[in-house]
Amino acid sequence: MTRFLIINHIHNAQQSLESSRVRSALTMLGVTIGVASVTAILALGGGAGRVINDQINMLGGNIAVIRPGATVNPISNITQPQNTQGYATSSLSKSDLEKLKKIKHIDSVSPLMTLGGTIKADSPAPANTKILATTPELAGISNLKMREGQFLGSDINENSAVVGQQLSVNIFGTESSIGSKMSIHGQPFVVVGVLKPLNKPINYNSVDYDNAVIINYSMGEKLNKNNSQIQQIDIKADSINNLNQVVKDINKVLLKNHDGEKDFSILVGDQISQPTSQLFYSIAGVTAAIAAISLFVGGIGIMNIMLVTVAERTREIGIRKALGASNTDIMYQFLIESLAISILGGIVGYVVGYAIAFIISEFLVFSPAINWQVAVTAMGISIVMGTVFGLYPAIRAARSDPIESLNRHN
């Protein structure tokens, strides 16, 4: 007894939705808002991730990054900002740095230490200016190019500083600021080099190099009252083939140095490319919450409307059963109707989500990612919503007694 009723059910759903357009459109709106939010988050997140991914790939793919704190699960990674500048003490220390340097197959190691404090120069520096204390190896690992002058080096004065091009313009009024003086934390510094503009405010080091001052690591420690507060250690392996071995060795060495406590995480490849911008995470978190609430409310809306539809069509259910519809046929009829609402809402939401993402990206340095994962996620959410929230009304319709239904006057 093979029955192919899907086409009939789809036709039915179409007729039903058309007969109450406003009601159907309002029900879809809940799903649309939810799916649009999810699509926008994923598209922008994917765009930001792609930017960093490209950077890693451009650098040869043999980069590993060590961050303080144990690895968190992917969901909280998305919804919680990473603690890069908080009050918590970093678990990475100078002794770790020394031990890492001895590991085989490591080409270069560079600690990153961001400091707070004011920069005084001809003009005051913008509030979000980062002071980064690091070692000369960073230029090699992160492929930093000089516009003029030189990067940090062991051969130059400790009080030397390298500035980003935009910062140079902001505080000295010129792109050629070599020899200019400034003070950081009250200590005098001399500009020895200006970086080439990168225009990559989002990167795996969480430093916008165009708006940053880079000073020597030892000087950074001094400014920080001889405390090393390492936010991140960048490692470059001598070859991509040795990266896995290097990661294993780092793990071993650090565990030993930390008395067996896994209070650090080693990231490679895609793990590094997870966007690190605090602002991005905050926005994504809020949007994710809105999306979740909207999807839930949208789902309740679908269930509500489907229950009304079932009540309105009780007599029709009775007639259909009398004419040979089985309980399963009736269940599928209403389930497909709720799926039609959620899928249509999802498609509109997907388009609206991308429209929002493109509008937002006008104010950002990257464009939204267009990939199948976003489409599949949007469609998946729609289907799951239609099924979950449409199932109860559909079962209720299927279980209704045919004789009682036929006697219902509506």
Place this chain on the structure above:
Amino acid sequence: MAITTKKTPVIKLRDLKKRFGIGDAETYALDGVDLTIKNGEFVAIMGPSGCGKTTLLNIIGLLDRSYFGQYELDEKPVDSISRRKQAFLRSKQIGYIFQNFNLVPRLNIIENVALPLTYSGVPRIKSLIIASDILKIFHLNEREYYMPHQLSGGQIQRVAIARALVNKPTIILADEPTGNLDSRSSHIIMEELAQLHKDGNTIIMVTHNANLTTYATRVITMLDGKIDTDSHDLAKPEKTKLKRPKVKKTKKKLAVKLKRKKR
């Protein structure tokens, strides 16, 4: 709609009981009904309101499953047939005609007629073609794409009959098919049913109108959930009383008389 006219029992009911309510409010809508309906019979069921006519029809039509007693459809106990199979039988073997027509208001005429085909697995386009063909028989082919509310009562009931017959069922159940119609429309509908009976279908019709029983081959009256009289049973004792040789003699005498008259 041509079917075999072999007189085999299609419906067999034994001590059928249907109870409504519990405790003090307990009443029996059917209280021990024994009934056998053979292939090709046109049965009219009569009786006062609340005597259990419609309940009986609903049970025969496999719509009501909560009863006591035995029900055999085509010599198969209905209890042993799965729900899904029962639904399939409703679409293939049973055609239901309701008093209040019961067309789906948001579907047009042709889609209403095609509904039983849909549930018996006929593809959509094919089912619409078959529905269109049967509407032609009922002279409704020009109204195929009308909505039910655009037709008159008589036309709607003809649509309902067309829908009941579209799957070529062997059993047609009609619950007061002319209850909501004027006498002219009633006559047309009854002629249609009579024609279906001539074609060999089994028809079970519930009615309040005694005039309509003239179309039936068997009349059953019900009272308080029981079968009060059955014209089938009334005929039997007469047959047993009359001895066959006597009948034969009478027949011969009559034949001789007829021959003489012709001369």
